[in-house]
Amino acid sequence: MRPAKRGKGEAPPDSADGPTIESLPDGLLQHILGFLDARQAVRTCVLARRWRHLWQSATSLRVWEAKLxxxxAFMEHLLLLRTGSPLHTFELWFDAFRDGDGPRVNFxxxxxxxxxxxxxxxxxxxPVQTGFQLDDLPLVSQHLRVLVLAGVVLKNRTCDFLSxxxxxxxxxxxxxxxxxxxISSKTLKFLSIINCRFNQDQKTHFSDSPMGLQTAVLVLTLGTVVMTTVTLATVLKMTIGACSVLLEGLSExxxxSLIAESKTFVFKRDLKQCPTFSNLKTLLLNDYWCVAPDFHELNCILKxxxxxxxxxxxxxxTGPKHKLRIRGSWNPAEISAxxxxxxxxxxxxxxxxxxxxxxxxxxxxxxxxCFNIDEVEILQQ
Known part of the structure; x- marks a missing residue:
């Protein structure tokens, strides 16, 4: 008897030896192909007749290339043949580009x-000084949830994420x-700005409307930054270089974590009007905030x-260079107001x-x- 005809998108039956990759449905195979480099995904079209067009609907498109x-030509044909199939992830990483590559990448x-x-x-x-430039136009999407930009030149309107x-x-x-x-957004929850360069003659604001941030990581190298969002709910880690961040913006x-690298920059102006950190339960400081003999910065924040x-x-x-850990705990015998x-x-x-x-x-x-120096923990030899 002739076997029943397999419907479109239906996986072939399992072999006598058990399930094989051929027994997986098309949707799952398209998801798996999305983890491959785009060129590798396209090459699977030669495996069998069933695989001829699977790559065209891979749920993710990842391209890693040294030179754009x-x-x-590959990207232009690839996007044309995909015919607008929905994407979950689009990932493009490259080392070198030419002036003519800009319009293509933006497209x-x-x-x-x-x-x-x-x-x-x-x-x-x-190098960031001559990095690839995104068009000075807002990104528009109702579906985009995660955006990662590295080694890119961003203009003013590009950082308007309200759309x-x-x-x-x-x-x-x-x-x-x-x-x-x-930098504007009404939906952003996780913000990370690491080793970026801002205009030192101009202040950059992080939204003049609440973003509802849960996590923000700011590691800035040049420029003046003003935090105007006061709704940080979970973690804020900052490395302070040649920048100024108002402590008031961190009060919620x-x-x-306050990790300062510069030995010359101090929050003296902010500390004179230090806000109350009314929700702060966990605090991480580095030696920049713990300066003898009076430990003014540490004392101010603690109070x-x-x-x-x-x-x-x-x-x-820092990090793996830590060799010792000294633990202290509350002394019930004394009370400090x-x-x-x-x-x-x-x-x-x-x-x-x-x-x-x-x-x-x-x-x-x-x-x-109370600290017990005799019980110091050795973190590494």
Whole structure:
């Protein structure tokens, strides 16, 4: 008896030896193809008749190429043959480009948005001073949720994300923002700006309407930045270079990390009118905020954090360079009204216990926290 004809998109029956990749439905295979480089996905068309057109509806389109000149014709044919099939992810990474590549890449980006892409990642490893330039036009999408831009030059209107009505996550890494006055969004929850360059003669505002941010990572290298959003709900981590961020904009954070790299820049103006961190429960500071003999910056922040529960201090070391951890805990025998009576846990991470570390421990001890130097934890040899 002739076998029943298989319907469109229906997987072939399992073999006698059990399920095979051929037994998977078309939709799942198109999802799997989306994890491959686009050229590898296209090459699967030679595997069998069933695979001839599967790549045209792959749910993601990823292209990694050193030189854009090598993929111009490929991308134009690829986008034409996809005929507007919906995309979940569009990802394009490249090392080098020519002046004529700009209009093409901008077209590819707009095409991906027309295909309802939910995740868009565009990156160049070119030096940020001469990076690839996106058109100075707002991105428009009702579907885009995640946008990652790396090594790209952004103009003012490009950073107006009000037309991206579903955008929740924005990552801008090693980008040049020479004339950006405002980064605007009403839906953004996760903001990351790392090692970017701003115009040092112009202030950049992060939206003049609440963004409802849950997480913000700001690692800035040049320029003046003003945080006007005061609705940070979860984490705000900042590395301060030649920039100024108003502490008032951080006052609603629950978990706050202040990591300053510059040894000359201080929040003196902000600290004179230090806001109350009414929701702050977890605080991370580096040695920049813990300067002997009076520890003014640390003292000021602690006194304005009425519900602080946990304090972590990184002294003269970062990340994997930490060698020692000194734990402190609340001393029930004494009561200090100077700072939060919720503060129960203090951690100090450092490379070595020197005079500076001892001075800091003595200062924190005045706030009803006890340290046991004999129980120092060794983090690495």
């Amino acid at each position: 000149a090598k993929i111009r 590819w980006v707009r095409f991906a948005l027309l295909c309802k892409a939910q995740v868009l990642k565009l990156g160049s490893s070119f 991206c009505q579903s955008l929740e996550q924005l990552d801008i890494v090693k980008c040049l923002l020479p004339c950006v006055r405002k 954070a629950e978990n706050l 304005h954090s009425p519900v602080l529960e946990r304090l972590t201090v990184h002294l003269f070391s 100077a700072i939060s009576d919720h503060l129960k846990i203090v951690e100090v991470k450092c490379e070595v216990i020197d005079n500076g570390v001892v001075k800091l421990l003595k200062f924190i001890s005045t706030f009803n926290i």
